[in-house]
Amino acid sequence: MRRRIARRLTRVVRLLVLPITALVVWQVAADLQLVNTVLLPPPSRLASAALRTLRSGELLGHLHVSFVRILYANAIAIAAGVPLGIFMGLYRPFEEVVDGFLNLLRPVPPIAWIPLAILWFGIGESAVVFITLLAAFFAVLLNTFAGVRNVDRSLIRAALSLGASRRILILRVVLPATLPSIFTGIRIALGVSWGSIVAGELVAATSGLGFMITFYREVLRTDLILVGMVSIAVAGLLMDRALRWLERKLLPWRVGLQLR
DSSP, X not given: OHHHXXXXXHHHHHHHHHHHHHHHHHHHHHHTTOSOTTTSOOHHHHHHHHHHHHHHTHHHHHHHHHHHHHHHHHHHHHXXXXXXXXXXXXXXXXXXXXXXXXXXXXXXXXXXXXXHHHHHHOSSHHHHHHHHHHHHHHHHHHHHHHHHHTSOHHHHHHXXXXXXXXXXXXXXXXXXXXXXXXXXXXXXXXXXHHHHHHHHHHHHOSSSHHHHHHHHHHTTOHHHHHHHHHHHHHHHHHHHHHHHHHHHHHOTTOOOOOOO
């Protein structure tokens, strides 16, 4: 028990040492007037601004809106990207049919779709979800496809030799072996989703953290701009940690290389 507690404390210290050091250096530089505090407010001012927006409910409201949009977009991306990636990995003719079309769309950044999204869906929820979906979909698809192609062929041959049907082969062999790659794709998708949703909310929404950042940029409230940016960073970190915890629970057999 003591060793476990010591390991957790060590992990927490390692996680916090760099952020705390950066905040201390930032605050000292502001106190010594080494930086322009109008353009780069000190952490103390950010903390007071964050408390005000939390008490008023403004920050939590914008965060909730962005969070719901992230969930919608990633749920659709997973529901579409995982089956498509599995079929592309298993059936080469199917891959050859859809691969060219997908590779034409993939290099187009989600930001480039904003004008069309506004024309198709208008200003609001659907346009932002569509932009975020495009960013998340390809991350899930490509990692699923790579996971299927990297399945150990000996597992396939062993299952076939035992008389496994195609359905059993996919559900009991291919899918479990691909799950680590799928989780990696979802983690990447969540990361890029925050970047794309902010870009979408900058011009295609009237709420959300991206809208909040744009609004306070127009009135030169740098402290509240940074509050919005920090909120995105914290929300993204917490979602990634939650997904890693879920991965450990669902895939306890997955073992990674660690150098101590």
